[in-house]
Amino acid sequence: MITVEEALARVCALVAPLPVEDVPLAQAAGRVLARPVAARLTQPPFDTSAMDGYAIAEADARPGAVLDVIGLSRAGEGFGGTLGRGQAVRIFTGAPVPRGAARVVIQEDVTRAGDRITLGERLDRGTNIRPAGADFTLGDTIPAPRRLRSADLALAAAMNLPALPVHRRPDVAIIATGDELVMPGEAPGPDQIVASNGFGLKAMVEAEGGIGRLLPIARDTEASLQTVFGLAEGADLIVTIGGASVGDHDLVGKVAAGLGMEQSFYKVAMRPGKPLMAGRMGKAAMIGLPGNPVSALVCAHLFLLPALRVMQGLPAAPAPRLTGRLACDLDANGPREHYMRARITADGLAPFDRQDSALLTILSEADALIVRPPGDGPRRAGEKVGYLPL
Numbered sequence: 001m002i003t004v005e006e007a008l009a010r011v012c013a014l015v016a017p018l019p020v021e022d023v024p025l026a027q028a029a030g031r032v033l034a035r036p037v038a039a040r041l042t043q044p045p046f047d048t049s050a051m052d053g054y055a056i057a058e059a060d061a062r063p064g065a066v067l068d069v070i071g072l073s074r075a076g077e078g079f080g081g082t083l084g085r086g087q088a089v090r091i092f093t094g095a096p097v098p099r100g101a102a103r104v105v106i107q108e109d110v111t112r113a114g115d116r117i118t119l120g121e122r123l124d125r126g127t128n129i130r131p132a133g134a135d136f137t138l139g140d141t142i143p144a145p146r147r148l149r150s151a152d153l154a155l156a157a158a159m160n161l162p163a164l165p166v167h168r169r170p171d172v173a174i175i176a177t178g179d180e181l182v183m184p185g186e187a188p189g190p191d192q193i194v195a196s197n198g199f200g201l202k203a204m205v206e207a208e209g210g211i212g213r214l215l216p217i218a219r220d221t222e223a224s225l226q227t228v229f230g231l232a233e234g235a236d237l238i239v240t241i242g243g244a245s246v247g248d249h250d251l252v253g254k255v256a257a258g259l260g261m262e263q264s265f266y267k268v269a270m271r272p273g274k275p276l277m278a279g280r281m282g283k284a285a286m287i288g289l290p291g292n293p294v295s296a297l298v299c300a301h302l303f304l305l306p307a308l309r310v311m312q313g314l315p316a317a318p319a320p321r322l323t324g325r326l327a328c329d330l331d332a333n334g335p336r337e338h339y340m341r342a343r344i345t346a347d348g349l350a351p352f353d354r355q356d357s358a359l360l361t362i363l364s365e366a367d368a369l370i371v372r373p374p375g376d377g378p379r380r381a382g383e384k385v386g387y388l389p390l
């Protein structure tokens with residue numbers, strides 16, 4: 001058995017960044033920018049008024065000054081002339097500041113009578129002018145790699161970039177295996193249960209920027225598994241669920257090997273999730289998850305999501321880990337790294353009493369996985385521990 005750290009390094013070594021494609025801004029949310037992109041213009045392109053009011057010369061910026069209004073500057077159409085001493089230009093937010101103006105006095109601080117204004121007794125200290133290039137200048141870049149968030153897309157649009165180079169979304173084929181499984185909505189036979197893991201995995205894959213393809217359930221025969229592996233053709237990553245352990249009907253490793261899978265590892269010193277395997281199958285990477293629902297989803301969190309990040313051009317890195325205080329005492333841990341389902345409470349991290357890897361109700365209630373290193377001694381309430389937010 002290898003450690004979680006070693007297994008993660010090996011999983012990340014099985015995948016590589018996918019090719020780059022240009023996508024329109026409207027479709028780029030959540031995608032990973034593949035290379036830095038440069039602004040095609042300066043923003044703001046000209047000195048801009050930040051307020052509605054009157055543009056005036058610096059020398060006239062004194063309480064009680066009386067000025068002639070000689071023109072208008074509005075967003076989309078500026079004042080063409082030059083403003084001189086004793087003059088003002090009516091101006092609105094977003095409009096170009098006229099030549100000769102050094103500040104904008106807000107209209108609340110001005111009394112207007114016809115084409116004449118009188119400045120009030122208290123004027124703003126600031127100029128109310130946004131200088132050209134205050135936000136960015138021509139050639140400034142958005143760095144990469146970077147998961148594109150809403151603000152990045154707005155910035156790219158402002159930079160006049162209608163499309164962005166991003167890594168292709170990983171195509172992930174998800175294969176549930178087992179004679180006991182039926183699809184949600186079907187009536188399970190007397191010895192059957194409803195397949196659940198695939199739906200959780202598809203959601204995780206898609207939240208991480210991939211495309212999850214739920215293939216038909218493979219039955220516990222070599223022929224059925226071979227057929228469904230065939231349907232995974234074209235996938236960048238094949239994820240199987242179940243059939244990974246040592247039972248007589250656990251055929252995934254054997255069938256995958258028969259189809260040319262080069263195994264990188266089998267079994268990891270972790271709990272839940274020991275019977276995890278990974279390797280390469282032709283052009284795809286393959287991750288064989290254990291069947292127990294919590295084991296499958298915890299392994300996906302630890303290995304599948306980092307692999308998807310690498311495929312999208314992000315650095316190889318473990319699931320983000322935080323530190324928190326325990327809400328209660330914990331017994332010593334065994335030889336496997338334990339990922340304990342827990343709640344984040346006002347008193348700290350509270351692990352659930354029941355940690356069975358079949359309990360989806362508990363996982364669904366959990367906010368965190370407390371990480372217990374192998375051989376970790378007993379811990380007292382209030383001590384600091386590492387955890388993965390869910």
Ligand SMILES: Nc1nc2c(c(=O)[nH]1)N[C@H]1C(S)=C(S)[C@@H](COP(=O)(O)OP(=O)(O)OC[C@H]3O[C@@H](n4cnc5c(N)ncnc54)[C@H](O)[C@@H]3O)O[C@H]1N2
Pocket residue numbers: 176177178180181193194195196197198241242243244245246247250272273274275289290291292293295357
């Ligand atoms: N003698 C041993 N037995 C087991 C060991 C072991 O080391 N020695 N390991 C145990 C551990 S730990 C796990 S985890 C499981 C994993 O086994 P498999 O990957 O072969 O999983 P299955 O046997 O196919 O299924 C386990 C469990 O999960 C249910 N299942 C499977 N797929 C789904 C699905 N898509 N949706 C919902 N539930 C699913 C399945 O019905 C079983 O109840 O092995 C232990 N045994």
Ligand code: MOO
Pocket residue numbers: 270271272273274275290292295296357
């Ligand atoms: O490792 Mo199994 O995944 O404990 O249930």
